Amino acid sequence: MKMITINKSEWADGLQKAAQAYRLFGPVKEKEFHSFKRLQDGVLPDLACLNTRLSPKHLIYPQSEVMFDYTLDESRADHHILKEAARDDSPQAVVGIRPCDAKAFVLVRMNFDTPEYQDPYWIRAYEATTLVGLGCAAPCSSCFCTTAGCGPYHEEGLDVLLADAGNHYLAKVLTEKGAKFVAAAGWKTAAEPQAADRTIAALKQASESKITSFVQTDNLRSTETTDLHNAAFWEEVSFSCINCGTCTFSCPTCWCFDIQDENRGKAGVRMKNWDSCMYPLFTLHGTGHNPRGTKLHRVRQRFMHKLKYFVDKYDRGIHCVGCGRCVRLCPVNIDIRRVCNMMNNFAASGAACAIE
Amino acid sequence: MLSYTEKIREIAGRLLQSGAVEMVIGFRAGTVPMMNEPHFAKTPADVQKLVWDSHCGINLANYLTDRKEKIGVLAKGCDSRNIVTHIIENKIKREQLVIIGVPCKGMVDKRKIAMKAETEITEVIEAETTITAKGHGFSKTFEKKDVLQHNCSLCIHRNPVIHDEMVAPPVVEQQGVDRYADVRSIAAMTPEQRWKYFEDLLAPCIRCYACRNACPLCYCPTCFVDESRPQWVGKSLDPSDVRTFHFLRAYHCAGRCTDCGACERACPVGINMRTFTKKLEQDCLDLFGWEVGLDPEVRPPLDVYRPQDPNDFIK
Amino acid sequence: MEHMGIEPGRLQFSWISSAESTKFVEVVTQVTAAIKALGPNSNFAKKMAEVA
Numbered sequence: 277m278k279m280i281t282i283n284k285s286e287w288a289d290g291l292q293k294a295a296q297a298y299r300l301f302g303p304v305k306e307k308e309f310h311s312f313k314r315l316q317d318g319v320l321p322d323l324a325c326l327n328t329r330l331s332p333k334h335l336i337y338p339q340s341e342v343m344f345d346y347t348l349d350e351s352r353a354d355h356h357i358l359k360e361a362a363r364d365d366s367p368q369a370v371v372g373i374r375p376c377d378a379k380a381f382v383l384v385r386m387n388f389d390t391p392e393y394q395d396p397y398w399i400r401a402y403e404a405t406t407l408v409g410l411g412c413a414a415p416c417s418s419c420f421c422t423t424a425g426c427g428p429y430h431e432e433g434l435d436v437l438l439a440d441a442g443n444h445y446l447a448k449v450l451t452e453k454g455a456k457f458v459a460a461a462g463w464k465t466a467a468e469p470q471a472a473d474r475t476i477a478a479l480k481q482a483s484e485s486k487i488t489s490f491v492q493t494d495n496l497r498s499t500e501t502t503d504l505h506n507a508a509f510w511e512e513v514s515f516s517c518i519n520c521g522t523c524t525f526s527c528p529t530c531w532c533f534d535i536q537d538e539n540r541g542k543a544g545v546r547m548k549n550w551d552s553c554m555y556p557l558f559t560l561h562g563t564g565h566n567p568r569g570t571k572l573h574r575v576r577q578r579f580m581h582k583l584k585y586f587v588d589k590y591d592r593g594i595h596c597v598g599c600g601r602c603v604r605l606c607p608v609n610i611d612i613r614r615v616c617n618m619m620n621n622f623a624a625s626g627a628a629c630a631i632e
Numbered sequence: 633m634l635s636y637t638e639k640i641r642e643i644a645g646r647l648l649q650s651g652a653v654e655m656v657i658g659f660r661a662g663t664v665p666m667m668n669e670p671h672f673a674k675t676p677a678d679v680q681k682l683v684w685d686s687h688c689g690i691n692l693a694n695y696l697t698d699r700k701e702k703i704g705v706l707a708k709g710c711d712s713r714n715i716v717t718h719i720i721e722n723k724i725k726r727e728q729l730v731i732i733g734v735p736c737k738g739m740v741d742k743r744k745i746a747m748k749a750e751t752e753i754t755e756v757i758e759a760e761t762t763i764t765a766k767g768h769g770f771s772k773t774f775e776k777k778d779v780l781q782h783n784c785s786l787c788i789h790r791n792p793v794i795h796d797e798m799v800a801p802p803v804v805e806q807q808g809v810d811r812y813a814d815v816r817s818i819a820a821m822t823p824e825q826r827w828k829y830f831e832d833l834l835a836p837c838i839r840c841y842a843c844r845n846a847c848p849l850c851y852c853p854t855c856f857v858d859e860s861r862p863q864w865v866g867k868s869l870d871p872s873d874v875r876t877f878h879f880l881r882a883y884h885c886a887g888r889c890t891d892c893g894a895c896e897r898a899c900p901v902g903i904n905m906r907t908f909t910k911k912l913e914q915d916c917l918d919l920f921g922w923e924v925g926l927d928p929e930v931r932p933p934l935d936v937y938r939p940q941d942p943n944d945f946i947k
Numbered sequence: 948m949e950h951m952g953i954e955p956g957r958l959q960f961s962w963i964s965s966a967e968s969t970k971f972v973e974v975v976t977q978v979t980a981a982i983k984a985l986g987p988n989s990n991f992a993k994k995m996a997e998v999a
Contacts, residue, residue, distance in 0.1 A: 308747055308902050326752055329901065330838070339838065340868035340996070414768075417754045418664055516670040518694065520842035522900045536867050538996045545996060549867045552840070557858045607842050607898035608690055609662040609669040818950060827952025827990050872993040879951060911950045946960045947974060 279467040280447040280458055282438075287445070288320055290461035291371065297460045298406065299368040301335055303328050312370065321372040323410055323440070327419075331528035331601060332377050335370055336401040337384070337550075339525075343397065343535075344546040358546065363397075369406040369457055376419075376597040378407045378433035379426045380528030383597070386590055387531050397548065406453045409434040411476070413483050416600055420489040420613055424598030428487070429480035439476045446472045491616040493594055496587050499623045504584055505576070509618055514575035516608040521552035523578065523602035523610070529595050532558070553577050579615050633737055634758060636684040639799040640706065643732055644679045647704045653730050656704035657695050658682045665756045665765075666742035670695055684799075685758050689739035689781060691894040693717075693848035696724045703729055706799075708736035710783075710892035712792035713925025714848040717888055720928055723851060733795030735803040738776065738784035739893075743902060745779050748772070783893035783906060786811045793926050812914045814907060830875065830908075836901040837874050839867075843905055844881055846898035849888050856880060882908035887916045887934045890924045952990060956981050 282290065291300065295315070302321025304313045309329035315321060344358040381402065388398040412419075412428035421427050431437050435454030439446045446467055449455050524530040534551040537544055551558055554575075559568045568574050586595035596612065603611050644656040660671035660681040668687050672695075673679045684706075692705055693714030707715055715731060718724045740763060746753060751767040758764075764773040777785070786809050791802040818826055841857075844850045857865045857877050866873040882905070889909045896906055916922040919942050920933035933941075948958050959981070961974045 308743065340870075342996075414752075416752050512672075515672055515695075516690075518842070518845035518898070520845040520898065521838075521840035522842045522898075525838050525840045526900060534867065538866050538868070540993070540995055543995065547868055547996065555841075555858070556854075557860065560860075603664060605900040607846050607900075609664065609667040611663040614663060815950075823949070823952050823954045825952075826950065830951045866993070866996055868996050870993065870996040872991055873996075875951075875991070908951070946962050947977075 278449040278455065279469045279472040280449060280463050281465045281467040282445040282447055282463045284443055284445065286463060290463050291320065294369065294457060294461040297367060298457065299366060300371055301368060302371040323372050326414060326416055327374055327599065330526050331380065331599065332370055332373055333380065333384070333528050335368070336381065336405055337398055337531070339550045341397060341548045342545045343548055345543065347543045349542040361545065365400045365404045367404050367406065369408055371408045373407050373409045374412050375409050375428060375430040375434060376421050376426050376599040377528045378409050379430055379597045382433040383529045383595060384531050406435045406457045407433060408436045408457060409438065411437060411439045411479060411483065413440060413479065415483060415487050417488060418600035418603040419487060419598060420491050420600060421598035422484055422487050423490040423493065424596050425593035426597040428483040429476065439479050441475055446475060448476065489613060491613050492620040493616065495620045495623055496583055496594070501584060501588070504619055504622060505580065507622055510572050510576045513610070513615055514572040517571050517575045517610055518608055519554045519571050519574060520607065521554050522605050522607060524552040524554055525550060526601040526605050528597060528599055553581070579612070579619065583616055583619055634685060634760070636734060636799045637682070640682050640684055640732065641679050643797050643799065644673055644682055644704060645676060647730055648674065648679065652702065653704040654701040657692050658706040659684065659688045662687065665753050666740065666745065684734065686740040686763065686776060689893065689897050690846070691848050691892045694846065694894070697851045698723060701728070704732055705729060706732050706734050707792050707795065708734050709787065709789040709791055709793065710890045712794050713789060713890040714892060716794055716925040716928050717890070718848065720932065726928065730797065731792065731795045733792030733798040735798070735800050736790045737803055738780040738787065740776060740779050741781040745774065748774070781893045781897065783891045794928065812910060815911050815914050818907065831871065833903060833907060834874050834878055837903060838901060839869065839874060839877065840900060842898040842900060843895035846894040847885070848894070849885050850881070878905055878908060882912060885909050886912040887922060887932045888924060889913055954985055957985055957988060
């Protein structure tokens with residue numbers, strides 16, 4: 277593992293060099309909010325941003341993505357054949373991604389890249405992507421990453437971890453991909469590893485001490501699934517929900533999608549679009565039956581998937597990195613921290629008095 | 633408005649205890665600044681959670697649709713007009729409701745405050761006419777009237793139009809408000825400019841449907857965008873599909889929208905979609921003299937035929 | 948429709964009884980001429996889905 281010092285005066289220059297070999301993305305402020313966008317020539321990622329409004333998951337997993345195109349025009353030799361749509365899998369780098377958002381890709385990978393099934397669209401985009409993360413010095417009051425298996429300087433999922441050390445960045449090069457990116461940017465000044473480690477550890481500690489929001493997850497695994505499923509608190513939890521897709525679309529770990537064909541005249545495309553378990557259509561059967569017919573069913577599904585089924589299936593903690601976006605954006609203030617704690621304390625509290 | 637909380641708890645407790653209602657729908661304190669969560673109270677403990685302040689912007693009429701119980705519901709001016717609309721449209725029966733009127737001085741727009749703050753807001757303290765936002769090393773006091781939701785600053789029905797109880801005496805209604813300046817500014821554009829204006833307006837849309845679902849009017853069992861046999865609208869972020877959704881949704885609200893602002897308040901990406909509905913609201917006023925939700929006995933203009941209805945547009 | 952940028956005149960309404968064949972012909976002729984004069988509609992005409 278290499279440690280590099282990047283003087284802030286070398287920053288813009290290095291990114292410009294890296295842009296020769298990579299499509300660069302980073303947080304950019306537009307009107308009110310920050311979002312991850314392609315960095316146009318000479319534009320620097322805004323590293324002062326607290327966090328982006330929406331997660332950067334779309335950079336690997338776009339909200340709408342064409343998988344195939346086809347023609348039904350019989351005068352053409354390739355009619356009625358699904359052909360893979362043209363796409364750009366050239367190297368891209370996300371500069372200034374937060375450790376929470378990078379860790380989210382690790383969780384999502386567990387779904388899209390398994391021994392049995394590999395989603396080629398997700399995997400190719402993931403492999404083409406280098407994640408250059410910035411340690412988070414100013415966590416928001418709704419961030420709860422440290423108890424969600426992550427943290428402001430968490431390294432898992434990142435290729436390079438940057439730490440802002442005043443007049444320079446310390447870059448911890450974590451993977452081969454990361455080493456290539458640093459080389460492409462021409463940043464070479466080696467940092468003294470032990471001193472750098474100490475600096476990062478101090479920054480990490482300072483940042484972690486600013487986190488004021490926590491979830492408890494220790495009992496989730498041992499609590500009986502059917503008991504949680506039948507818990508009385510779901511009525512109260514789901515009451516205010518309006519079943520929009522804000523939580524799932526802003527979430528860096530939500531991975532569900534729907535496949536749609538669209539045609540025009542004799543040509544068409546088959547595409548993948550994000551879907552949301554909050555929508556009634558998500559589980560509507562061809563027969564007209566809907567096994568999750570009410571909002572209580574759907575709200576329960578979202579939390580049970582993230583905080584129970586995932587925990588049981590993979591034994592890798594909860595399906596959440598604690599970025600706090602759903603907490604901040606929910607139009608009716610449904611708070612996953614509160615629900616997580618209710619679920620976690622359910623068994624201990626006895627079925628009857630699980631509320632708060 | 634801060635003094636309302638005690639009165640609300642008193643009324644809610646009384647209604648539940650006497651058996652007049654099975655639940656009271658109101659708000660409980662939120663878990664993040666400038667947010668409260670819609671909450672139903674059935675027990676005395678639940679009643680003690682009910683609160684009122686300038687962050688109760690969510691339209692509670694949305695929580696009445698097709699409910700069968702006897703319900704006490706808190707209602708600001710806009711909520712009460714949506715309740716009237718619900719009664720007219722048979723989504724709830726008047727006899728089921730005990731309407732607890734809340735005279736409103738406008739709800740605070742958390743986006744406006746966030747934009748004026750240099751850092752994350754971690755605490756908000758409210759007084760009668762001011763609101764103080766605090767963050768790390770930051771504190772700023774705003775006049776409430778400067779940071780109201782846009783629709784609230786234009787509101788001319790702050791008092792509930794229908795109620796069984798009132799938590800306070802009526803507030804003074806705003807006079808001489810220019811409600812349609814935005815519509816006029818769009819009307820002054822060329823068709824190309826208008827097209828571009830709405831294209832830019834909708835560009836950030838992620839089709840989460842928070843606007844639709846926060847709206848008390850959008851209660852169709854299956855929305856047209858969710859129909860799959862046949863499928864009327866594509867599901868991707870194609871701009872014409874996104875526009876079709878917003879534009880048709882606005883049409884479905886014509887003569888029904890109370891300009892409560894629930895749609896804009898809910899939007900996670902800050903789209904001011906009231907720009908669509910305001911035009912229809914103005915047309916209903918100009919063409920039919922119609923203001924929504926003032927009287928449960930009067931049918932809405934798109935529901936009735938009158939010989940004097942304007943028909944110049946038909947050739 | 949015009950409020951959001953569809954050109955004036957592209958959307959037209961008529962009331963024609965089934966007995967008014969002459970009026971029907973007149974209206975169709977007028978509308979066709981008016982729309983042709985506006986040229987092809989470019990707004991609100993979905994082509995292949997544009998994504999990303």
